[in-house]
Amino acid sequence: MKVVKFGGSSLADAHQFKKVKDIILSDEQRKVIVVSAPGKRFKSDNKITDLLYLCHAHVKYGVSYDTIFNTIKERFEEINEALGLGVDLDKEFKTIKDNISKDNLDYIVSRGEYLSALLLSKYLGYDFVDARDFISFKYDGSIDFEMTKTRFDSLKLKHQTMVAPGFYGLGVSGRIKIMSRGGSDITGSILADLLDAEIYENFSDVSGILSADPSIIKNPKSIPIITYAELRELSYLGAKVLHEEAIFPVKAKNIPINILNTNHPEDKGTMILHDTYEYDMTHEVSMITGISGKKDFISITVYKSGSSAMVGVIKKALEILEEYKVSVENMPCGIDSFSLIVSKDSVNDILYEMVDEIKKALDTKSVSISEPIALIGIVGRAMVNSPGISGKIFGELGNHNINIETISQGADELNIMVGVKNEDFEKTISVIYERFIR
C-alpha cells in the first residue's frame, strides 16, 4: 500500500486534478491520498492558503473580506464545475462564513486543504476522511503521535481508500489547529507510518531533489537516492523540497519517501531512505550528493589568549548569544580564538551591543566582525572514510582563487561546510558542481 501526497501546484486547477487522478488510478496501491490546498496556477497567481491568511487579516482588522472570500470560492467552483463534481460548495462556504472570526485563524487557513480533499475524494470516488478526526496535537503544539494512532486505528478499517486533507488536525482545545507551512508533508508521513506503507510518494512540481540550486547551476542533476541525514544537512542551508519534520514519522520503519513530479510522473525522482546500504553496494555513488548554501552570515571571531586551555570561555560567549536569542549556525575554533557564525538578519540591530557584552564577559578587547559571508554545505555519505576528498575540494577552490574564510566538518563526515565571501557564493557552488557532480 502506498500513501501519496500531492502538493498545491498539483491541485492548482481542474487540469491538474485530472493529472492527479490519472496518477492515482494508474497504480492500485495508491489507496491513501493526502492533499495540500490548491497552489499557484502560474507565477503571479496566489496560493489558496495565502489568500486564506489574507482573509483572516481582513477579519482581524475589521475590513470587508467579501472580495477575497469570493476569489477563494471561485477557485474551488471552477474545479467543481469543470470536473462536474456537484459538490455543494455554497453550503460549504456558508459554514465557513458562519465560523469566521478573528480568533479562528487556524480554522480559516485549514479550509484550503479541507475543500481540496473534499473535491478530490468526490472525483476519485474515494472516502473523504477529515484530518481533524485523527491528527491530534499536544498542549505544546507538537503532534501527539499516540493519540493520533489510537484515533486513526478506530477509523482506518472503515475505509479501503481515502483522501485526507493535510496540514491540520485537532488541538487540545477541541478546535482545528494547523501545522507550520508546508505541513501536509507531515500528515502524509504520519499516515505512511500508521499504515506501515510500503512507500510514501510525495508529488510536487519538481522531478526529485536537485543536487544544486537551479538558479545557480543550469539543469543540475537530480539526486537518485539520498539518506534522511544527507537531506537534513542539505535542507538546513536552503534546499527545500520536503518539510523538515516529515522525516521523523517514517524514519524508524525506514519507509522510503519518493519525491515525484505530477507533471512528469514517468521520472523516477528522488528516493529518500534512512539506510541506503543495499543501494550503495550495487551502484556507483557520487562522492558528493549535493551542495546547498545561503548568503548573509557574519562571523564574530573572539580572540582570547590561551582560550583553548581555559574552561568555560566559549560557554560565556554562548550565554550572551542566548540572552540575545541569537542562534549559532556554525562554530569553527582556533587555539586562541573561536568564531561564532550567525545569520546577519538575527543580529542586525544588536550586533555591536552584543559584541560589547562578549568583550566584557570574556575580558578581551579583541573581537572582530567579518564582512557578510556565505555558508556552503558540501554533502555526501560517500565522503565518510574516503581520504583526500576535502583536499580535492579545497584544492579546487584554491585553483579558482576562492578564499575560504571558515571550514568545518562534523565527525560524521557527512557535510563539509565552508564559508566564503558573499560575492564568491555562486562561483564556489559552480566550481564544486562542475568538478565533483557534473
Ligand code: ASP
Ligand atoms: N497549504 C499549506 C501551505 O501552503 C500547507 C501545505 O501545502 O502543505 O503551507
